[in-house]
Amino acid sequence: MTVDATLKVNGSKPSGKRQRIINCVRQLPYQIQLGETNDDWKIQPIIGNSSLYSSLDYLNSDEKAKDYEQHVVGWTGEITREQDFASRLLASYSDKRKESSDDNIEDDPLYLTKEQMNGLTETIQQKNAQNVDTKISNVHPVWLLRRDQSRWRDYAENVLWPTFHYILKFSSDGGDKENKWWYDYVKFNEAYAMKIGEIYQKGDIIWIHDYYLLLLPQLLRMKFSDEDLVIAYFHHSPWPSNEYFRVLPRRKQILDGLVGANRICFQNDGFARHFVSSCKRLLESTSRKSKNALDIDQYEVGAYGGDVIVDSLPIGVNTKKILEDAFVADIDTKVLAIKDAYEGKKIIIGRDSLDAVRGVVQKLRAFETLLAMYPEWRDKVVLIQVSSPPINRNSEQTIKLEQQVTELVNSINSKYGDLDFSPVQHYYMRIPKDVYLSLLRVADLCLITSVRDGMNTTALEYVTVKSHMSSYNCYGNPLILSEFSGSSTVLKDAIIVNPWDSVAVAKRINRALKMSKEEKFTLEKKIWSEVPTIQDWTDKFLSTLDDISHHSSPSGKDNRITPALNRPVLLENYKQANRRLFLFDYDGTLTPIVRDPAAAIPSARLLSTLNNLAADPKNQIWIISGRDQKFLNKWLGSKLPQLGLSAEHGCFVKDINGGEWVNLTERFDMSWQVKVGKVMEDFTTRTPGSFLERKKVALTWHYRQASPELGEFHAVEMKKDLLKIAEEYDLEIMDGKANLEVRPRFVNKGEIVRRLVWHKHGTPQDMLDNSREELTKDEMPDFIFCLGDDLTDEDMFNQLNRIEGVWKKKYPDQVNQWKNFGFYPCTVGSASKKTVAKSHLTDPQQVLETLGLLVGSVSLFQSAGTVDLDPRGHVKNSESSLKSEQATAEYVMKRQNSSTSLKKQGSSTSLNRQYPNTPLTMSRQNSSTSMNRQGSVNSIRDK
Ligand SMILES: O=P(O)(O)OC[C@H]1O[C@H](O[C@H]2O[C@H](CO)[C@@H](O)[C@H](O)[C@H]2O)[C@H](O)[C@@H](O)[C@@H]1O
Numbered sequence: 001m002t003v004d005a006t007l008k009v010n011g012s013k014p015s016g017k018r019q020r021i022i023n024c025v026r027q028l029p030y031q032i033q034l035g036e037t038n039d040d041w042k043i044q045p046i047i048g049n050s051s052l053y054s055s056l057d058y059l060n061s062d063e064k065a066k067d068y069e070q071h072v073v074g075w076t077g078e079i080t081r082e083q084d085f086a087s088r089l090l091a092s093y094s095d096k097r098k099e100s101s102d103d104n105i106e107d108d109p110l111y112l113t114k115e116q117m118n119g120l121t122e123t124i125q126q127k128n129a130q131n132v133d134t135k136i137s138n139v140h141p142v143w144l145l146r147r148d149q150s151r152w153r154d155y156a157e158n159v160l161w162p163t164f165h166y167i168l169k170f171s172s173d174g175g176d177k178e179n180k181w182w183y184d185y186v187k188f189n190e191a192y193a194m195k196i197g198e199i200y201q202k203g204d205i206i207w208i209h210d211y212y213l214l215l216l217p218q219l220l221r222m223k224f225s226d227e228d229l230v231i232a233y234f235h236h237s238p239w240p241s242n243e244y245f246r247v248l249p250r251r252k253q254i255l256d257g258l259v260g261a262n263r264i265c266f267q268n269d270g271f272a273r274h275f276v277s278s279c280k281r282l283l284e285s286t287s288r289k290s291k292n293a294l295d296i297d298q299y300e301v302g303a304y305g306g307d308v309i310v311d312s313l314p315i316g317v318n319t320k321k322i323l324e325d326a327f328v329a330d331i332d333t334k335v336l337a338i339k340d341a342y343e344g345k346k347i348i349i350g351r352d353s354l355d356a357v358r359g360v361v362q363k364l365r366a367f368e369t370l371l372a373m374y375p376e377w378r379d380k381v382v383l384i385q386v387s388s389p390p391i392n393r394n395s396e397q398t399i400k401l402e403q404q405v406t407e408l409v410n411s412i413n414s415k416y417g418d419l420d421f422s423p424v425q426h427y428y429m430r431i432p433k434d435v436y437l438s439l440l441r442v443a444d445l446c447l448i449t450s451v452r453d454g455m456n457t458t459a460l461e462y463v464t465v466k467s468h469m470s471s472y473n474c475y476g477n478p479l480i481l482s483e484f485s486g487s488s489t490v491l492k493d494a495i496i497v498n499p500w501d502s503v504a505v506a507k508r509i510n511r512a513l514k515m516s517k518e519e520k521f522t523l524e525k526k527i528w529s530e531v532p533t534i535q536d537w538t539d540k541f542l543s544t545l546d547d548i549s550h551h552s553s554p555s556g557k558d559n560r561i562t563p564a565l566n567r568p569v570l571l572e573n574y575k576q577a578n579r580r581l582f583l584f585d586y587d588g589t590l591t592p593i594v595r596d597p598a599a600a601i602p603s604a605r606l607l608s609t610l611n612n613l614a615a616d617p618k619n620q621i622w623i624i625s626g627r628d629q630k631f632l633n634k635w636l637g638s639k640l641p642q643l644g645l646s647a648e649h650g651c652f653v654k655d656i657n658g659g660e661w662v663n664l665t666e667r668f669d670m671s672w673q674v675k676v677g678k679v680m681e682d683f684t685t686r687t688p689g690s691f692l693e694r695k696k697v698a699l700t701w702h703y704r705q706a707s708p709e710l711g712e713f714h715a716v717e718m719k720k721d722l723l724k725i726a727e728e729y730d731l732e733i734m735d736g737k738a739n740l741e742v743r744p745r746f747v748n749k750g751e752i753v754r755r756l757v758w759h760k761h762g763t764p765q766d767m768l769d770n771s772r773e774e775l776t777k778d779e780m781p782d783f784i785f786c787l788g789d790d791l792t793d794e795d796m797f798n799q800l801n802r803i804e805g806v807w808k809k810k811y812p813d814q815v816n817q818w819k820n821f822g823f824y825p826c827t828v829g830s831a832s833k834k835t836v837a838k839s840h841l842t843d844p845q846q847v848l849e850t851l852g853l854l855v856g857s858v859s860l861f862q863s864a865g866t867v868d869l870d871p872r873g874h875v876k877n878s879e880s881s882l883k884s885e886q887a888t889a890e891y892v893m894k895r896q897n898s899s900t901s902l903k904k905q906g907s908s909t910s911l912n913r914q915y916p917n918t919p920l921t922m923s924r925q926n927s928s929t930s931m932n933r934q935g936s937v938n939s940i941r942d943k
């Protein structure tokens with residue numbers, strides 16, 4: 001390894017200035033509660049996601065803070081009232097939440113003033129400084145203060161999570177609920193984009209975590225036109241095979257959202273490959289496998305022709321901290337107490353969330369089989385299973401699962417237990433960290449039987465604790481791990497089992513419990529070296545990002561990114577404009593590219609959208625295509641005479657609402673056609689599958705149906721052969737999509753655009769009249785939306801950019817509220833495509849959605865758009881937002897009044913004054929908040 005590479009693996013930034021990182025997490029690592037009044041806050045560390053939060057913590061450590069300045073963006077989580085925390089939590093998770101469209105201030109505790117929000121942010125920062133576990137500064141809360149706060153989780157947890165874990169769910173209401181969830185999901189992502197918009201600085205790295213934020217990468221691309229913008233996404237969960245993923249109705253929007261990132265990273269290569277295969281099938285992307293600087297497999301995914309790096313890096317745990325925390329006197333005492341309680345018995349432990357994929361049922365079945373197959377273990381082994389309640393605890397599925405688990409526990413205990421001893425000790429609760437660590441320490445065996453998970457950190461934490469020599473003979477005790485857990489790809493020396501095969505698992509338990517010390521020690525040595533640390537994970541992740549931000553793509557292509565079209569701005573501008581001009585290419589823009597040119601006919605949806613668009617008298621629509629007049633007449637002109645048409649890349653023009661075709665090449669010598677046609681025919685004979693399309697002027701040689709290699713090779717050869725003729729007749733040879741076209745150079749799509757823009761809007765065209773630059777600006781269009789996918793369309797974009805330059809000089813004070821002239825040159829294709837267009841849409845489907853947006857047949861939420869939100873999560877300026885604003889104002893008034901009266905009584909309600917003197921309440925969430933439906937006795941908690 002070179003010095004440079006070593007440096008990189010260690011994660012140090014090579015030089016000078018600290019690199020800013022904006023880390024985006026689904027929720028800040030705190031649970032935020034309101035006290036009696038809205039001025040009184042309680043903040044506790046959140047349970048779960050410990051690896052992710054310890055990575056944030058690590059980046060904030062003195063060691064890393066030299067090189068990195070971390071900013072953390074995250075939702076506040078559900079803000080609950082302190083006094084009835086558990087019942088509110090239950091209510092907020094309940095599926096039977098009350099539906100209400102009105103925001104009624106009286107029963108809504110979530111109207112916060114700006115000062116309150118600032119106060120809370122400050123409080124979080126102060127608490128951070130003192131909190132021993134998660135020290136993060138520069139916290140930027142995402143406020144989404146609407147009632148039914150769990151709405152922000154619904155899509156992620158009810159649709160995405162099950163799909164990622166291979167659970168198929170069918171909607172019983174025709175998808176209504178899912179649509180609602182989706183809208184909130186889009187807003188959730190938008191709220192992050194807005195928050196990042198407030199803090200982003202050029203050169204920042206944006207690191208996004210997990211499936212609540214799948215749309216964020218693309219939203220950020222829309223927001224920032226910064227070419228160096230580096231967006232990385234880490235997927236903490238599994239990614240299913242494409243056969244599963246593709247059942248999602250919003251599968252394409254989700255992939256579109258994600259491929260806005262430069263790098264998408266998974267827990268293991270299997271998940272990465274599934275993702276690549278989804279992109280290949282659903283986005284028709286290409287992929288190329290290579291190795292990154294750390295010698296890890298990576299895929300360069302060409303989504304819409306752009307480059308996204310897809311790779312894997314299993315997350316780790318903070319081994320140092322775990323060992324520090326686990327081996328202290330207090331835990332020694334707890335370990336001893338548990339040992340005493342189960343004297344003479346082997347202790348198997350398990351800790352899982354009680355959801356459909358953690359395999360608690362499978363574990364109980366395997367344990368039951370063990371006791372049935374090996375009677376010698378009866379009364380000699382105990383399974384301590386801690387199952388924490390899942391978020392959707394009131395869902396039908398969880399209730400069923402709880403019943404199943406209770407029945408199994410009861411049945412095992414009644415069959416194999418007696419009055420003094422129950423072989424299964426089941427705790428349905430969240431346990432505090434010290435109890436958890438005691439269990440890890442005391443265990444003779446840890447049993448993980450998940451049927452699907454991304455990375456099981458219990459497995460990593462267990463192996464870590466077992467690496468430490470201490471009393472009670474616990475060193476090196478083995479781990480049984482499901483082959484379906486993401487951790488099994490890392491902990492290769494665990495005892496790997498198929499959790500569905502209870503007999504095999506029982507045999508492995510029996511064997512593991514009988515292992516000699518020597519065997520255990522040998523195994524532990526190997527497996528301990530396989531545990532990834534969170535420090536290593538963070539460093540490696542950032543070092544490979546460094547590669548992306550400072551070097552060109554592996555294929556050596558230009559890294560320039562064209563931002564996605566900002567559709568809400570387009571819509572707003574459209575609404576405000578009076579003289580709108582639409583300039584559309586046809587193939588690859590309004591219709592998808594297909595093998596046979598004759599089959600690329602307009603869809604009914606396209607025709608109706610164009611019809612609707614043309615119905616507005618403010619709109620002038622032109623199709624500027626390489627197609628010939630016959631094709632355009634047949635498929636567009638005859639159906640929609642309101643369209644202006646230009647055929648053969650500008651050779652022919654027909655005005656809006658009929659009229660005759662005008663031939664702009666009339667006086668041009670056409671004898672070149674014979675010579676060019678001969679060369680093309682010659683190559684057609686030598687290239688099976690290729691064919692020649694003869695139009696009135698242009699000649700097009702197509703090789704899409706030939707062997708790709710031979711087609712491409714002959715296209716290059718043909719171009720060489722045509723160069724001489726092209727020079728002689730002043731022709732242009734154009735590289736199209738699997739075609740090569742030739743036509744006179746002096747006509748092109750850009751020339752048509754020039755004539756259309758310098759034209760008195762809404763009046764008949766005289767295409768042969770060439771000199772109109774003396775028009776005043778308010779005679780010309782104030783909104784121009786120009787779309788094209790091909791190289792020949794770059795002429796249109798170039799022309800628009802040129803005209804914009806002229807207008808800037810000519811009419812410097814006539815720009816619109818977005819400080820431009822309403823020009824939208826937009827390419828159809830990837831963000832990384834070389835283009836002079838100012839924005840991009842990925843494919844004809846997005847084009848149709850965007851046009852649908854303008855004519856009102858598509859909502860902004862049907863695909864990830866970008867909408868501005870108010871702090872309560874309403875779309876800005878919408879009716880509900882205005883209502884909510886008014887209610888907030890009322891609330892502020894009320895608050896001011898009550899504050900005045902309190903002041904009179906000599907007390908202050910100011911947050912800033914209140915907190916410095918308040919003792920911190922950042923204690924571990926204790927198990928009194930656990931919800932024990934079974935009412936089982938919680939002996940561990942009481943110790
Ligand atoms: O300017 P356009 O409207 O985009 O037309 C460009 C050429 O499009 C057609 O060819 C391309 O589309 C075909 C249908 O999808 C596809 O089979 C072919 O491989 C593409 O090159 C058309 O046949 C040409 O005449 C146009 O010039």
Ligand SMILES: [Mg+2]
Nearest residue numbers: 585587588790
């Ligand atoms: Mg095209």
